[in-house]
Amino acid sequence: MKKLLIIRKSSEDFGGIEGQVCRLASYLRDNEIAVPALVTSDIGSIFARRFSALGLKVYQAPAGQVDIFEAAEIISGIVQRDDISVVQTHTFRESVLGRVIKFKNPNVVHIFRPQTYINNSFIPNWKKKAYHVLDYVTSGWVDKYVANGEYLAEELKKASYIKAQQIEVVINGRDGIGEPDGPCLIPGGPLPPKVAMVANLFWKKGHDTLIKALGILKKRGIHINARLIGGENTNFDAAKTPITDALKQLAREVGVESQIEFYGHTEDMAAALKDYPVLILPSDSEGVPNCVLEAMSLRKLILASKVGGVPELLTHNVSGLLFPPQNPVATAEVLEEVFVRTAGQWEAMRTAAFHRWQKQFSMAGMMDGYLRVYKQYGIVRN
Numbered sequence: 001m002k003k004l005l006i007i008r009k010s011s012e013d014f015g016g017i018e019g020q021v022c023r024l025a026s027y028l029r030d031n032e033i034a035v036p037a038l039v040t041s042d043i044g045s046i047f048a049r050r051f052s053a054l055g056l057k058v059y060q061a062p063a064g065q066v067d068i069f070e071a072a073e074i075i076s077g078i079v080q081r082d083d084i085s086v087v088q089t090h091t092f093r094e095s096v097l098g099r100v101i102k103f104k105n106p107n108v109v110h111i112f113r114p115q116t117y118i119n120n121s122f123i124p125n126w127k128k129k130a131y132h133v134l135d136y137v138t139s140g141w142v143d144k145y146v147a148n149g150e151y152l153a154e155e156l157k158k159a160s161y162i163k164a165q166q167i168e169v170v171i172n173g174r175d176g177i178g179e180p181d182g183p184c185l186i187p188g189g190p191l192p193p194k195v196a197m198v199a200n201l202f203w204k205k206g207h208d209t210l211i212k213a214l215g216i217l218k219k220r221g222i223h224i225n226a227r228l229i230g231g232e233n234t235n236f237d238a239a240k241t242p243i244t245d246a247l248k249q250l251a252r253e254v255g256v257e258s259q260i261e262f263y264g265h266t267e268d269m270a271a272a273l274k275d276y277p278v279l280i281l282p283s284d285s286e287g288v289p290n291c292v293l294e295a296m297s298l299r300k301l302i303l304a305s306k307v308g309g310v311p312e313l314l315t316h317n318v319s320g321l322l323f324p325p326q327n328p329v330a331t332a333e334v335l336e337e338v339f340v341r342t343a344g345q346w347e348a349m350r351t352a353a354f355h356r357w358q359k360q361f362s363m364a365g366m367m368d369g370y371l372r373v374y375k376q377y378g379i380v381r382n
Contacts, residue, residue: 002085002379004034005059007075007094010045013200013231013265016290017090017115018047020172026054027367033380034086039075068093072100079105086111086379092118092131099141109377113146113170116287116308117155122204128159135160146170146373148288149309168373171312173366174293178270180354181277181299187344191301194225195335196276198269198291199283201232206282206305207247212328213282213335215254222336223259226280229272231265269294277301277350278338284325286310292320296357301346303334313361319353 006021025036037057040048052058059078062071079087079101086109089098095112102110118131139160145167147153153169156162184191199205207228214224232242244262251257266272269291273279279295281304288309295302296313304310305325314320321338323330338346374380 001035004036004086005084006038006088008040008090010040010042010047014046022050025056068097071097076101076104099138102141109143111144112142115148117152120285132159144373149312151309170369172288173361173363175363176297177294184343188342191277191343193339195278195280196227196273197280198229200230201243204284209282209328209331211251213331214256216332218255225259227261227263229263282331293361296353299350299354301350319356
């Protein structure tokens with residue numbers, strides 16, 4: 001079997017990309033398709049420990065945290081010493097590292113699996129343009145872009161001028177995480193006035209938008225409680241400033257402090273979402289969020305900002321409700337619509353989302369997409 005080296009830096013949290021990497025590695029190992037290994041910047045991180053617990057090899061080397069060429073030199077040594085056939089990267093900076101490794105080792109296949117890619121809210125426009133130019137100039141050292149959704153494939157083609165034949169769309173999939181919610185017990189009554197939000201805490205995820213929306217609704221006499229599920233994440237903040245205190249202060253200012261629960265990080269998402277029939281995700285930007293897939297699998301009513309790959313998961317007014325990002329008024333209006341109508345009026349929408357997850361967004365479907373790519377390069381036998 002050929003050896004596949006996944007390059008992914010460690011961070012303070014275990015997010016969607018890390019979870020997907022572990023599931024992919026398990027699948028490749030369990031089905032004897034390839035021998036996956038991980039190179040990461042901290043072998044003591046929760047990500048490295050979980051990968052290692054699968055019985056797979058973890059290397060420690062700079063990955064996205066120091067000089068690209070210094071990191072590439074170190075990882076190239078691993079590639080050459082252990083006869084690595086495939087290098088897989090998951091963020092733009094890591095893909096630049098993969099391109100340098102490909103330049104130094106031309107026989108290695110470089111697969112770039114972008115998630116949100118460049119057009120996200122926490123990158124300034126000038127930097128986006130610079131990234132797209134760099135992407136175009138160095139795209140010859142990427143064998144295949146495995147785009148996480150059509151929205152991302154279009155960005156690659158229109159902004160980085162990547163040729164269509166160099167792109168394969170493989171959208172995220174997710175196994176079910178628990179027993180789906182059953183029909184509401186009192187269809188003629190309202191839903192319980194509470195929502196859950198699943199996202200690590202950092203600016204741009206829309207926690208502030210939700211809190212402001214709750215403040216707007218309180219002035220209208222509508223009181224909705226919110227459970228914020230996720231830990232602190234300062235990876236995108238140069239000052240490394242925690243935002244929990246700032247969000248609590250904002251909640252005090254708009255008068256909803258008693259309505260906000262900071263649940264924190266959890267390994268049991270099904271338990272955290274139990275008795276919460278509504279999930280909301282008011283992000284400024286997203287890729288294909290795992291929390292939406294999980295909520296679909298649990299038959300939740302899903303409200304989300306219309307960004308990134310979210311519209312590829314949910315059809316507005318059919319399988320979910322979509323609203324513009326960074327807009328507390330629009331967020332409040334969607335919430336008000338949900339909670340002034342009867343619970344029974346949302347049953348068809350919850351069921352539609354659940355069935356769509358079953359048919360289109362399973363983990364098996366995502367793995368089939370990966371195998372389709374791997375077969376093109378002889379990583380997997382036909």
